[in-house]
Amino acid sequence: MQVSLRSWLGAVSLSDPIEQKQAGLVQIMLIGLGAGALLSLPLSFLSGASPQWMLLTLAAKVISAICMLGALVILRRGQFKLAILIATFGLLLGISIVLLQTGLGASVVLALMIPITLAGLLAGRRALLIITGLSLASVAGVALLGTFRAPLATTPAQPLLPTMLEIVVDFLVLLFVLDRFGASLQDVLAGSLKREQQLEQLRSSLETKVSERTASLQEILQTVEQREARLAQTLEDLRSSQEAVRELSAPVIPVLSGVLVAPLIGNLDHERTQVLMENVLKALDHQQVQYVIFDATGMPTLDVQAAQGILQTAAAIRLLGAQTLLVGVRPDVAQTLVALHIDLSAVQTYADLHAAVVSLLPTHQSNGAANRAGEYQLA
Numbered sequence: 001m002q003v004s005l006r007s008w009l010g011a012v013s014l015s016d017p018i019e020q021k022q023a024g025l026v027q028i029m030l031i032g033l034g035a036g037a038l039l040s041l042p043l044s045f046l047s048g049a050s051p052q053w054m055l056l057t058l059a060a061k062v063i064s065a066i067c068m069l070g071a072l073v074i075l076r077r078g079q080f081k082l083a084i085l086i087a088t089f090g091l092l093l094g095i096s097i098v099l100l101q102t103g104l105g106a107s108v109v110l111a112l113m114i115p116i117t118l119a120g121l122l123a124g125r126r127a128l129l130i131i132t133g134l135s136l137a138s139v140a141g142v143a144l145l146g147t148f149r150a151p152l153a154t155t156p157a158q159p160l161l162p163t164m165l166e167i168v169v170d171f172l173v174l175l176f177v178l179d180r181f182g183a184s185l186q187d188v189l190a191g192s193l194k195r196e197q198q199l200e201q202l203r204s205s206l207e208t209k210v211s212e213r214t215a216s217l218q219e220i221l222q223t224v225e226q227r228e229a230r231l232a233q234t235l236e237d238l239r240s241s242q243e244a245v246r247e248l249s250a251p252v253i254p255v256l257s258g259v260l261v262a263p264l265i266g267n268l269d270h271e272r273t274q275v276l277m278e279n280v281l282k283a284l285d286h287q288q289v290q291y292v293i294f295d296a297t298g299m300p301t302l303d304v305q306a307a308q309g310i311l312q313t314a315a316a317i318r319l320l321g322a323q324t325l326l327v328g329v330r331p332d333v334a335q336t337l338v339a340l341h342i343d344l345s346a347v348q349t350y351a352d353l354h355a356a357v358v359s360l361l362p363t364h365q366s367n368g369a370a371n372r373a374g375e376y377q378l379a
Contacts, residue, residue, distance in 0.1 A: 034068030088115035250276035265298035273309030297328030
């Protein structure tokens with residue numbers, strides 16, 4: 001129910017944002033004043049006053065309730081200042097009717113301050129001047145009627161002129177104070193509303209910038225992810241190329257049945273030595289190999305590390321039942337090997353690849369003849 005009431009109070013469309021913010025509280029005030037006037041109607045019959053007093057009291061309450069209801073309807077139709085003017089006029093009329101019963105007294109200023117204050121704070125300078133003028137007219141009318149007859153209520157008589165002068169001075173002071181205060185209040189509310197609008201615009205601008213930056217960051221992130229994917233593919237291709245180059249850097253080539261040639265080109269470092277050993281041993285494992293020829297023709301130099309790598313590979317080849325031949329050692333390389341005291345006695349050496357292959361041909365031919373003779377005997 002509270003949510004429904006709040007929604008109903010907020011369903012008022014006003015052009016002025018300040019009036020829009022004040023509309024909810026003003027509606028509650030109008031409903032409260034109207035309901036209070038209607039609910040207090042039975043009390044007028046129980047007061048035991050004279051019929052004239054009772055009739056004026058009922059009239060004042062009914063008029064106030066009608067004015068409050070009319071002001072509420074007009075406010076909900078979008079006429080804020082007119083609604084405040086009608087509501088304050090209803091209060092003023094009800095108070096004036098009461099004054100006809102009581103006459104002018106000390107409580108007159110306090111009672112009439114209510115509609116004047118409401119008009120000054122909510123309806124602006126024009127409504128303040130109108131309600132103040134009507135209040136002074138009401139006081140003057142009550143004072144004028146009081147000169148012709150006594151008030152209906154029994155109140156102590158007071159001098160008319162000093163009372164009127166005091167009321168007028170009080171009203172003028174109240175008019176000045178409310179005019180200045182109302183103007184200052186409107187300026188403050190307008191400034192606050194302007195700052196609120198600026199903050200709202202700033203918030204919207206920040207949200208827009210955040211959205212744009214977020215979209216830009218997402219695009220950058222997608223671009224980075226695409227680049228990372230391309231980089232990963234490039235690295236994979238590079239790794240494959242390195243594997244291919246690694247295999248090609250130490251090839252093993254069959255030249256005769258059971259004879260492999262491993263060309264040694266460029267500098268033979270530790271990594272290439274390992275690749276050479278792996279390729280040679282893999283070939284020995286997959287084929288029936290009797291001889292492995294290392295061709296050092298393409299090596300500009302042969303250091304201790306390369307020589308030890310060749311000797312280690314030769315030892316592994318010998319364990320697998322094959323023999324190692326070294327060919328193509330240049331004179332300067334041979335001189336270096338002698339100076340380094342590297343023993344190559346476990347490896348057969350030849351001047352070049354042709355000499356090594358020629359030396360192996362009789363062996364292959366005799367092996368072929370022996371194989372053919374065996375096949376004949378078996379047949």
